[in-house]
Amino acid sequence: MNAITRLATAVSLASLFPLAASAADDKGTIEVTHWWTSPGENAAMEVLRNQVKADGYTWKDNAVAGGGGSTAMTVLKSRVVAGNPPGAAQIKGPDIQEWAKAGYLIPDNGLDDVAKENNWDTLLYPTAAKIVQYGNHYVAVPFNIHRVNWLWINPEAFKKAGIAKPPTSLEELYDAAAKLQQAGITPIALGGQPWQDSTLFESVVLAVMGPEGYHKSFVDLDQATLTGQKMADAFAALKKLAGYMDPNRSGKDWNLTTADVINGKAGMQPMGDWAKSEWTAAKKVAGKDYLCVPFPGTAGSYTYNVDSLAMFNVKNKGTLAAQRDVAKIALGTQFQTVFNQNKGSIPVRNDIDMSQFDSCAQASAKDFAEASKDGGAQPSMAHNMATNLPVQGAVFDVVTNFINDKNADPAKAAQQLGAAIKAAQ
Ligand code: BGC
Numbered sequence: 171m172n173a174i175t176r177l178a179t180a181v182s183l184a185s186l187f188p189l190a191a192s193a194a195d196d197k198g199t200i201e202v203t204h205w206w207t208s209p210g211e212n213a214a215m216e217v218l219r220n221q222v223k224a225d226g227y228t229w230k231d232n233a234v235a236g237g238g239g240s241t242a243m244t245v246l247k248s249r250v251v252a253g254n255p256p257g258a259a260q261i262k263g264p265d266i267q268e269w270a271k272a273g274y275l276i277p278d279n280g281l282d283d284v285a286k287e288n289n290w291d292t293l294l295y296p297t298a299a300k301i302v303q304y305g306n307h308y309v310a311v312p313f314n315i316h317r318v319n320w321l322w323i324n325p326e327a328f329k330k331a332g333i334a335k336p337p338t339s340l341e342e343l344y345d346a347a348a349k350l351q352q353a354g355i356t357p358i359a360l361g362g363q364p365w366q367d368s369t370l371f372e373s374v375v376l377a378v379m380g381p382e383g384y385h386k387s388f389v390d391l392d393q394a395t396l397t398g399q400k401m402a403d404a405f406a407a408l409k410k411l412a413g414y415m416d417p418n419r420s421g422k423d424w425n426l427t428t429a430d431v432i433n434g435k436a437g438m439q440p441m442g443d444w445a446k447s448e449w450t451a452a453k454k455v456a457g458k459d460y461l462c463v464p465f466p467g468t469a470g471s472y473t474y475n476v477d478s479l480a481m482f483n484v485k486n487k488g489t490l491a492a493q494r495d496v497a498k499i500a501l502g503t504q505f506q507t508v509f510n511q512n513k514g515s516i517p518v519r520n521d522i523d524m525s526q527f528d529s530c531a532q533a534s535a536k537d538f539a540e541a542s543k544d545g546g547a548q549p550s551m552a553h554n555m556a557t558n559l560p561v562q563g564a565v566f567d568v569v570t571n572f573i574n575d576k577n578a579d580p581a582k583a584a585q586q587l588g589a590a591i592k593a594a595q
Contacts, residue, residue: 196226196227196228197225197226197227197488197491197492198227198228198486198487198488198489198490198491198492199227199228199229199230199257199486199488199489199492200222200227200228200229200230200256200257200258200489200492200493200495200496201230201231201232201256201257201258202229202230202231202232202256202257202258202259202260202479202496203232203234203242203245203246203249203256203258203259203260204232204233204234204242204259204260204479205233205234205235205236205237205238205239205241205242205260206233206260207233207234207235207236208237208423208424208425208444208447208448209425209447209448209451210425210444210446210447210448210449210450210451210512210513210514211444211447211513213447213450213451213512214447214509214510214512214513217505217508217509217512218496218499218500218505218509219231221499221505222492222495222496222499225495225499227488227491227492227495228492230256232245232256237361237363237365237366237423237424237425238363238365238366238369238424238552238553239260239262239365239554240364240365242259242260243261243265243559246259246261250274255274255482255483255484256482257481257482257484257489257492257493258311258479258480258481258482258493258496259479259480259482260477260478260479260480261310261478261479261480262301262475262476262477262478262553262554262555263301263476263549263553263554263555263556264554264555264556264557264558265554265558265559266301266302266304266309266310266478266480267304268558269309269480270304270305270309270480271304273483274482274483275304275309275310275480275481275482275483276309276481276483278307279481279483279484279490279493279494280490280493280494281307281308281309281311281481281493281494281497282307282308283494284308284494284497284498285308285497288498288501290308290501293501293519293520293521294312294501294518294519294520295315295518295519295520295538295542297315297474297476297542297547298312298315298476298518299312301476301478301555302476302478308497309480309481310478310479310480310481311478311479311480311481311496311497311500311501312476312477312478312500312501312518313476313477313478313479313500313509313510313513313515313518314476314477314506314509314510314513314515314516314517314518315474315475315476315515315516315517315518315534315538316442316443316444316474316475316476316477316513316514316515316553317442317443317472317473317474317475317515317516317534317537317538318369318372318373318442318473318474318475318550318552318553319372319373319376319464319465319468319471319472319473320440320441320442320443320445320462320463320464320465320530321336321337321343321438321439321440321462321463321464321465321466322428322431322438322439322440322441322445322446322449322460322461322462323336323431323437323438323460323461323462323463324431324432324434324436324437324438324460325459325460325461326434327350327353327355327431327434327436327437327438328346328350328437330353330355330434331346331349331350331352331353331355331437332349332353333345333346333349333350336461336463337463337466338463338466338467338469339377339466339467340374340377340378340407340466340467342466343411343466343467344410344411344414346437346438347411347414347437348414350414350437350438351414355434355435355436355437356414356415356416356430356435356436356437357414357415357436357437357438358411358414358415358436358437358438358439358440359415359416359427359428359430359431359435359436359437359438359439360415360419360427360439360440360441361419361421361422361423361424361426361427362419362420362421362422362573362574363421363422363423363424364566364567364569364570365552365553365566366424366441367566367569367570367573368551368552368562368565368566368569368570369440369441369442369550369552369553370408370411370440371404371408371552371565371569371573372384372388372473372550372551372552373440373465373468373473374404374407374408374411375387375388375401375404376465376467376468376471376473376548377404377407377465377466377467377468378400378403378404378407378467379395379400379401379404380471381471381541381545381546381547381548382545383395383400384471384473384548385545385548387401388548388549388551388556388557388565389548389549389556389557391557391561391591391595393588393592396584396587396588396591397584397585397587397588398584399581401584401587402580402581402583402584403580404580405572405578405580405581405583405584406580408569408572408573409572409573409578409580412573416430416436424441424444424445425445425448427439427441428441428445428448428449429448429452431460432448432449432452432454432460440465442475442514442550442553443462443514443515443530443531443534444513444514444515445514446462446514446528446530446531447512447513447514450511450512450514451512455528456528456529456530456531457528457529457530462529462530462533464537470537470540470541470546471541471546471547471548472534472537472538472541472542472546472547472548473547473548473549473550473555474538474547474548474549474550474555475549475550475553475554475555476518476555477513477515479496479500481493481496481497501518501519503519503522506518506519506522507522507523507526507527510527510531511526511527511528511531514530514531515531515534516531516534516535516538517535551565552565552566560594560595561591561594561595563594564587564590564591564593564594565587565590565591567590568583568586568587568590569587572586
């Protein structure tokens with residue numbers, strides 16, 4: 171029995187219904203649990219908050235700092251156990267199914283009507299539509315598609331280090347890292363937090379094994395692949411890259427490492443395109459002040475990460491109306507454009523004019539469409555798209571222990587990965 175199902179049996183549904191909204195509410199109040207707290211993320215969230223307020227609803231912000239959302243998920247679970255769920259929460263991927271299966275997200279809150287009125291079935295990329303539905307009912311509202319397998323580059327730092335062009339393979343990446351190191355620049359900016367370690371690890375697995383091997387590892391959870399030679403090679407590559415990171419990276423937030431690349435202290439950051447939101451917030455221009463390239467060795471593949479707000483099972487009519495308002499706003503043409511320009515992602519609607527977006531977003535949209543045709547598009551493990559949270563947690567533990575132990579053996583780590591995943595299943 172997984173964590174949420176256990177939670178479901180322990181908490182009676184009756185205890186979930188929040189008390190009536192406060193007297194100050196006019197049309198209704200919606201409290202939203204999320205982890206969009208960096209300057210760039212906040213700028214994107216502000217677009218949503220402002221629209222909800224303009225529509226006459228009260229927005230109660232339950233922002234829980236911590237990239238990747240592990241802390242937010244812990245807060246969410248304890249709120250639900252205490253019988254105090256928010257109106258909406260940032261929940262993603264297979265986790266949505268688990269919360270829905272446990273009865274916390276209702277299919278009859280009017281989301282299906284909003285979806286019908288606004289043509290979601292036709293407008294949403296099928297990959298995203300599937301994620302936010304449970305038993306053919308919409309239970310969550312999708313916002314965007316992030317690409318995870320990116321590398322963000324400061325071209326000035328590359329120039330100083332005498333690197334002629336962005337790396338396109340792991341060998342070229344090691345080479346560029348060595349040159350940056352010689353020039354006194356931190357080669358690879360990555361904060362030491364489990365989700366960040368695994369964000370890099372999944373890109374390395376993709377580079378070493380290709381999309382089929384990635385799929386077998388993180389979607390099929392195939393033991394032979396998880397414990398095989400190629401997984402050991404991926405761990406060996408990770409170790410090599412860790413040697414080019416700031417030794418004081420422990421606990422550092424992702425946006426602070428993005429700042430290191432922006433100000434030229436570091437040369438490159440392997441991170442999903444929410445990192446671009448920091449460049450945008452710093453008024454930097456894609457293709458000029460910074461470069462985005464697929465993580466070396468993964469061109470043609472695309473690890474996707476769809477952000478969504480799941481709508482909780484509440485009785486308050488005002489909150490229900492506010493949930494529907496958020497759903498309506500989220501898929502609007504104008505909102506999809508402005509929100510995603512700020513967030514660094516691409517629209518989750520397939521009909522948005524991409525000429526209003528920067529070169530990185532345009533490349534992302536094109537690559538997503540192409541990778542979706544031939545199995546190159548894969549769900550991100552590190553960002554809750556591929557597995558449930560217990561399995562993801564097992565991967566995080568093995569990867570972070572490995573990266574922090576200079577004497578760790580790659581072949582042994584692959585064995586540990588297989589065993590840890592088996593135990594979490
Ligand atoms: C979320 C992004 C967020 C990033 C860093 C990812 O898991 O999908 O929306 O910006 O974490 O916090």
